[in-house]
Amino acid sequence: MSLDSQVLDKPIYEDLPYVEANLNYLTPMAEKPVNYTYEPPVGIPRSNGSYQAYKLPIRNARSVSQDLSLDWEGFALTEHHTSVRDFYDEDEIRRVYYPEAEQLLKEITGATKVVIFDHTLRNGERFKQGENGIREPVRRVHNDFTAKSGYTRARLELGARGIDDIETLLQQRFAIINVWRAIAQPIQESPLTVCNAQTIAPTDLVASDLVYRDRVGETYAITYNSQHQWFYFPQMHRDEALFIKCFDSAEDGRARFAAHTAFDDPTSPVHAPPRESIELRTFVFYPF
Numbered sequence: 001m002s003l004d005s006q007v008l009d010k011p012i013y014e015d016l017p018y019v020e021a022n023l024n025y026l027t028p029m030a031e032k033p034v035n036y037t038y039e040p041p042v043g044i045p046r047s048n049g050s051y052q053a054y055k056l057p058i059r060n061a062r063s064v065s066q067d068l069s070l071d072w073e074g075f076a077l078t079e080h081h082t083s084v085r086d087f088y089d090e091d092e093i094r095r096v097y098y099p100e101a102e103q104l105l106k107e108i109t110g111a112t113k114v115v116i117f118d119h120t121l122r123n124g125e126r127f128k129q130g131e132n133g134i135r136e137p138v139r140r141v142h143n144d145f146t147a148k149s150g151y152t153r154a155r156l157e158l159g160a161r162g163i164d165d166i167e168t169l170l171q172q173r174f175a176i177i178n179v180w181r182a183i184a185q186p187i188q189e190s191p192l193t194v195c196n197a198q199t200i201a202p203t204d205l206v207a208s209d210l211v212y213r214d215r216v217g218e219t220y221a222i223t224y225n226s227q228h229q230w231f232y233f234p235q236m237h238r239d240e241a242l243f244i245k246c247f248d249s250a251e252d253g254r255a256r257f258a259a260h261t262a263f264d265d266p267t268s269p270v271h272a273p274p275r276e277s278i279e280l281r282t283f284v285f286y287p288f
Contacts, residue, residue: 013196013229017060021263022053023193023230024140026206026221033208033221040211049208051140054224058193058263061231068231070109070177074197074245074258075231080104081239087183087278090133093119101179101280104241109177113169113285117157120281121183124190125274137190137262137275141222143246144281145176146207147256149218150247154283172288176247179280186235188272190262194244195222196229197255204228205257222259234265246281 026033026049033049040046061068065077084097102114120135127136145153151170158166180192204225210217233242248256262275 013059013064013231016063016231018057019060019266020055021058021193021266022055023058023261023263024051024053025224026050026140026208027052028206028223033206034211035208035219036211038213049221052224056228056230058230058232060234062233065233070175070243070245071254072198073194073231074255075194075260076108076243077233078104078108078241078243079239080241082181084183087121087276093278097278098280101241101282105177105179105243105282105284108243109175109284110286111284112287113283115158115161115163115283115285116280117153117283118281120279121276122278123274123276137192137277139190139262141195141259141261142208143205143220143222143257143259144178145247145257146205146218146220147247148207150176150249153217157283169285170249173248173250173286175245175249175284175286177282177284178244178246179282180242180244181240181278182236182238182276183278184238184276185273186237187275187277188235188265188268190275191232191234191236191265191268192242192260192277193230193232193263194242195259196231197245197258199225199227199229200257200259201225201227204259220257220259228259232263232265234267 035047068076070076084092098116105114122135122137124136126134204223205220208219208221210219245255245258248254
Protein backbone atom coordinates (compact mmCIF):
# COMPACT_ATOMS: atom_id res chain seq x y z
CA MET A 1 0.00 0.00 0.00
CA SER A 2 1.36 3.45 -0.88
CA LEU A 3 1.80 6.20 1.67
CA ASP A 4 -0.80 8.25 -0.19
CA SER A 5 -3.49 5.59 0.20
CA GLN A 6 -2.72 4.89 3.85
CA VAL A 7 -4.37 8.13 4.95
CA LEU A 8 -7.76 6.84 3.70
CA ASP A 9 -7.62 3.98 6.17
CA LYS A 10 -6.73 6.07 9.22
CA PRO A 11 -9.27 6.42 12.06
CA ILE A 12 -10.97 9.72 12.80
CA TYR A 13 -8.66 10.98 15.54
CA GLU A 14 -11.01 13.83 16.48
CA ASP A 15 -13.40 11.28 18.00
CA LEU A 16 -10.87 10.08 20.56
CA PRO A 17 -11.21 11.11 24.23
CA TYR A 18 -8.78 13.82 25.25
CA VAL A 19 -7.43 15.98 28.02
CA GLU A 20 -6.50 19.64 27.64
CA ALA A 21 -3.07 20.81 28.74
CA ASN A 22 -0.54 23.55 28.11
CA LEU A 23 2.24 22.76 25.63
CA ASN A 24 5.20 25.12 25.39
CA TYR A 25 6.14 26.20 21.86
CA LEU A 26 9.07 28.34 20.75
CA THR A 27 8.20 31.96 20.04
CA PRO A 28 9.61 32.82 16.58
CA MET A 29 12.95 34.62 16.88
CA ALA A 30 15.58 36.15 14.59
CA GLU A 31 18.68 34.45 16.01
CA LYS A 32 19.32 30.72 16.31
CA PRO A 33 17.95 29.26 19.54
CA VAL A 34 20.57 27.93 21.98
CA ASN A 35 19.97 25.63 24.96
CA TYR A 36 22.61 24.50 27.47
CA THR A 37 22.45 21.03 29.02
CA TYR A 38 24.34 22.34 32.06
CA GLU A 39 24.58 25.60 34.02
CA PRO A 40 26.45 27.94 31.62
CA PRO A 41 29.07 30.54 32.62
CA VAL A 42 27.88 33.60 34.52
CA GLY A 43 26.04 36.04 32.28
CA ILE A 44 24.96 33.45 29.70
CA PRO A 45 21.31 32.36 29.87
CA ARG A 46 20.49 28.64 29.99
CA SER A 47 18.29 29.27 26.95
CA ASN A 48 18.02 32.32 24.71
CA GLY A 49 14.56 31.42 23.42
CA SER A 50 11.18 32.25 24.85
CA TYR A 51 8.27 29.85 24.91
CA GLN A 52 4.54 30.38 24.82
CA ALA A 53 2.03 27.96 26.31
CA TYR A 54 -0.93 26.86 24.20
CA LYS A 55 -3.79 24.93 25.78
CA LEU A 56 -4.42 22.05 23.41
CA PRO A 57 -6.32 18.75 23.24
CA ILE A 58 -4.10 15.71 23.79
CA ARG A 59 -5.89 12.60 22.59
CA ASN A 60 -5.80 9.20 24.24
CA ALA A 61 -4.39 6.95 21.51
CA ARG A 62 -4.76 3.62 23.30
CA SER A 63 -7.85 2.55 21.33
CA VAL A 64 -6.10 3.20 17.99
CA SER A 65 -2.59 2.05 18.92
CA GLN A 66 -2.78 -0.81 16.40
CA ASP A 67 -3.39 1.74 13.61
CA LEU A 68 -0.35 3.91 14.36
CA SER A 69 2.95 3.47 12.55
CA LEU A 70 6.46 4.85 12.67
CA ASP A 71 6.37 5.56 8.94
CA TRP A 72 3.13 7.56 9.00
CA GLU A 73 2.46 9.23 12.38
CA GLY A 74 6.08 8.79 13.45
CA PHE A 75 5.34 6.90 16.66
CA ALA A 76 4.02 3.52 17.75
CA LEU A 77 3.34 1.56 20.92
CA THR A 78 3.86 -2.11 21.64
CA GLU A 79 3.70 -4.41 24.64
CA HIS A 80 7.13 -5.75 25.47
CA HIS A 81 8.26 -7.49 28.64
CA THR A 82 11.68 -6.47 29.89
CA SER A 83 13.88 -8.65 32.09
CA VAL A 84 15.64 -5.63 33.61
CA ARG A 85 15.27 -5.61 37.39
CA ASP A 86 16.89 -2.24 38.18
CA PHE A 87 16.94 0.47 35.54
CA TYR A 88 19.20 2.58 37.75
CA ASP A 89 21.93 -0.04 37.32
CA GLU A 90 24.04 1.16 34.38
CA ASP A 91 25.59 -2.25 33.81
CA GLU A 92 22.23 -4.00 33.70
CA ILE A 93 20.87 -1.47 31.19
CA ARG A 94 23.74 -2.16 28.80
CA ARG A 95 23.95 -5.90 29.44
CA VAL A 96 20.22 -6.72 29.44
CA TYR A 97 18.18 -3.82 28.07
CA TYR A 98 20.29 -2.87 25.06
CA PRO A 99 20.12 -6.39 23.52
CA GLU A 100 16.38 -6.60 24.29
CA ALA A 101 15.73 -3.29 22.55
CA GLU A 102 17.94 -4.13 19.59
CA GLN A 103 16.00 -7.33 18.92
CA LEU A 104 12.66 -5.58 19.42
CA LEU A 105 13.55 -2.82 16.94
CA LYS A 106 14.58 -5.35 14.32
CA GLU A 107 11.23 -7.10 14.73
CA ILE A 108 9.20 -3.89 14.64
CA THR A 109 11.01 -2.14 11.76
CA GLY A 110 12.50 -4.96 9.69
CA ALA A 111 15.91 -3.35 10.15
CA THR A 112 19.06 -5.17 9.08
CA LYS A 113 21.21 -3.36 11.63
CA VAL A 114 20.50 -1.52 14.91
CA VAL A 115 23.03 0.53 16.88
CA ILE A 116 22.02 1.81 20.32
CA PHE A 117 24.19 4.82 21.06
CA ASP A 118 22.71 6.65 24.04
CA HIS A 119 20.23 6.43 26.90
CA THR A 120 18.72 8.89 29.34
CA LEU A 121 17.04 8.26 32.68
CA ARG A 122 14.46 10.81 33.83
CA ASN A 123 13.23 11.35 37.37
CA GLY A 124 12.42 14.90 38.44
CA GLU A 125 12.88 14.17 42.16
CA ARG A 126 16.29 12.54 41.78
CA PHE A 127 17.33 15.32 39.40
CA LYS A 128 16.51 17.96 42.03
CA GLN A 129 18.65 16.03 44.50
CA GLY A 130 21.59 16.36 42.10
CA GLU A 131 21.95 12.67 41.29
CA ASN A 132 24.47 12.11 38.52
CA GLY A 133 23.17 10.94 35.16
CA ILE A 134 19.53 11.71 35.95
CA ARG A 135 17.57 14.37 34.07
CA GLU A 136 14.15 15.89 34.49
CA PRO A 137 11.34 15.63 31.92
CA VAL A 138 11.61 18.19 29.08
CA ARG A 139 8.63 20.55 29.09
CA ARG A 140 9.00 22.21 25.70
CA VAL A 141 7.97 20.95 22.29
CA HIS A 142 11.06 19.63 20.50
CA ASN A 143 12.56 16.95 18.30
CA ASP A 144 15.92 15.40 19.21
CA PHE A 145 17.61 15.69 15.79
CA THR A 146 17.53 17.81 12.66
CA ALA A 147 17.94 16.93 8.98
CA LYS A 148 21.60 17.88 9.43
CA SER A 149 22.41 16.48 12.88
CA GLY A 150 20.96 13.05 12.10
CA TYR A 151 23.93 12.52 9.78
CA THR A 152 26.41 14.35 12.03
CA ARG A 153 25.56 12.22 15.05
CA ALA A 154 25.60 9.03 12.98
CA ARG A 155 29.14 9.72 11.74
CA LEU A 156 30.28 10.57 15.29
CA GLU A 157 28.78 7.50 16.97
CA LEU A 158 29.58 4.97 14.23
CA GLY A 159 33.15 6.27 14.03
CA ALA A 160 33.56 5.93 17.80
CA ARG A 161 32.57 2.26 17.48
CA GLY A 162 35.14 1.60 14.77
CA ILE A 163 32.50 0.72 12.18
CA ASP A 164 34.01 0.50 8.70
CA ASP A 165 32.79 2.25 5.55
CA ILE A 166 30.43 4.62 7.35
CA GLU A 167 29.63 6.65 4.23
CA THR A 168 28.44 3.56 2.38
CA LEU A 169 26.27 2.65 5.37
CA LEU A 170 24.76 6.15 5.41
CA GLN A 171 23.80 5.90 1.75
CA GLN A 172 21.11 3.39 2.66
CA ARG A 173 17.97 4.50 4.43
CA PHE A 174 18.38 4.90 8.17
CA ALA A 175 16.40 6.42 11.01
CA ILE A 176 16.96 7.54 14.58
CA ILE A 177 14.29 6.04 16.78
CA ASN A 178 13.83 6.65 20.50
CA VAL A 179 12.60 3.73 22.61
CA TRP A 180 10.75 5.24 25.60
CA ARG A 181 9.59 3.26 28.62
CA ALA A 182 8.31 3.68 32.16
CA ILE A 183 10.75 2.06 34.58
CA ALA A 184 8.83 1.94 37.87
CA GLN A 185 5.18 2.67 38.61
CA PRO A 186 2.73 3.47 35.79
CA ILE A 187 3.27 7.02 34.52
CA GLN A 188 0.95 9.58 36.12
CA GLU A 189 3.09 12.70 36.50
CA SER A 190 4.63 14.44 33.44
CA PRO A 191 3.52 11.90 30.80
CA LEU A 192 4.88 12.20 27.27
CA THR A 193 2.83 13.46 24.35
CA VAL A 194 3.83 13.00 20.70
CA CYS A 195 2.74 15.02 17.67
CA ASN A 196 1.54 13.30 14.50
CA ALA A 197 4.48 13.93 12.15
CA GLN A 198 2.12 14.33 9.19
CA THR A 199 0.70 17.51 10.78
CA ILE A 200 4.08 19.21 11.22
CA ALA A 201 5.02 21.65 8.45
CA PRO A 202 8.70 22.14 7.54
CA THR A 203 8.40 25.79 8.59
CA ASP A 204 7.44 24.68 12.13
CA LEU A 205 10.92 23.20 12.64
CA VAL A 206 13.58 25.58 13.97
CA ALA A 207 17.17 24.27 14.13
CA SER A 208 18.60 24.96 17.59
CA ASP A 209 22.01 24.44 19.19
CA LEU A 210 22.11 22.07 22.15
CA VAL A 211 25.31 22.78 24.04
CA TYR A 212 27.03 19.99 25.99
CA ARG A 213 30.28 20.38 27.90
CA ASP A 214 32.23 18.59 25.15
CA ARG A 215 30.25 19.24 21.97
CA VAL A 216 27.36 21.09 20.35
CA GLY A 217 24.41 19.15 18.99
CA GLU A 218 21.49 20.39 16.94
CA THR A 219 17.82 19.77 17.67
CA TYR A 220 14.53 21.19 16.43
CA ALA A 221 12.52 23.60 18.50
CA ILE A 222 8.93 23.80 17.24
CA THR A 223 6.75 26.83 16.59
CA TYR A 224 3.00 26.66 17.02
CA ASN A 225 0.75 25.42 14.24
CA SER A 226 -2.98 24.92 14.78
CA GLN A 227 -2.83 21.80 12.56
CA HIS A 228 -0.71 19.83 15.05
CA GLN A 229 -2.36 16.69 16.42
CA TRP A 230 -1.16 15.52 19.84
CA PHE A 231 -1.51 12.04 21.36
CA TYR A 232 -0.53 10.15 24.50
CA PHE A 233 -0.90 6.77 26.13
CA PRO A 234 -2.18 7.21 29.70
CA GLN A 235 -0.72 5.14 32.54
CA MET A 236 2.17 3.70 30.55
CA HIS A 237 3.81 0.84 32.44
CA ARG A 238 7.20 -0.86 32.31
CA ASP A 239 6.10 -3.64 29.95
CA GLU A 240 5.22 -1.21 27.17
CA ALA A 241 7.59 0.45 24.72
CA LEU A 242 6.87 3.68 22.85
CA PHE A 243 8.83 4.28 19.64
CA ILE A 244 9.39 7.87 18.47
CA LYS A 245 10.86 8.70 15.05
CA CYS A 246 13.34 11.55 15.57
CA PHE A 247 15.00 11.40 12.14
CA ASP A 248 14.62 9.55 8.87
CA SER A 249 16.94 9.90 5.89
CA ALA A 250 14.06 9.06 3.52
CA GLU A 251 12.36 12.10 2.01
CA ASP A 252 9.46 10.33 0.29
CA GLY A 253 6.53 11.31 2.49
CA ARG A 254 7.32 9.02 5.42
CA ALA A 255 7.37 10.56 8.88
CA ARG A 256 10.75 12.14 9.57
CA PHE A 257 10.38 14.16 12.79
CA ALA A 258 7.81 13.39 15.52
CA ALA A 259 7.90 16.30 17.97
CA HIS A 260 7.23 15.50 21.61
CA THR A 261 7.17 16.98 25.12
CA ALA A 262 6.25 16.21 28.71
CA PHE A 263 3.03 17.82 29.93
CA ASP A 264 0.96 18.24 33.06
CA ASP A 265 -1.97 15.83 32.83
CA PRO A 266 -4.95 17.48 34.59
CA THR A 267 -6.30 14.01 35.50
CA SER A 268 -3.15 13.04 37.42
CA PRO A 269 -3.46 12.74 41.20
CA VAL A 270 -2.15 15.77 43.09
CA HIS A 271 0.50 13.72 44.87
CA ALA A 272 1.38 11.39 41.99
CA PRO A 273 4.90 9.95 42.23
CA PRO A 274 7.47 11.57 39.92
CA ARG A 275 7.70 10.14 36.43
CA GLU A 276 10.50 7.57 36.10
CA SER A 277 11.40 6.74 32.51
CA ILE A 278 14.21 5.70 30.22
CA GLU A 279 14.74 6.52 26.57
CA LEU A 280 17.20 4.83 24.26
CA ARG A 281 18.42 6.58 21.12
CA THR A 282 19.10 4.21 18.29
CA PHE A 283 20.20 4.09 14.66
CA VAL A 284 18.04 1.77 12.60
CA PHE A 285 19.36 0.73 9.17
CA TYR A 286 16.82 -0.55 6.67
CA PRO A 287 17.41 -3.04 3.85
CA PHE A 288 18.49 -1.57 0.50
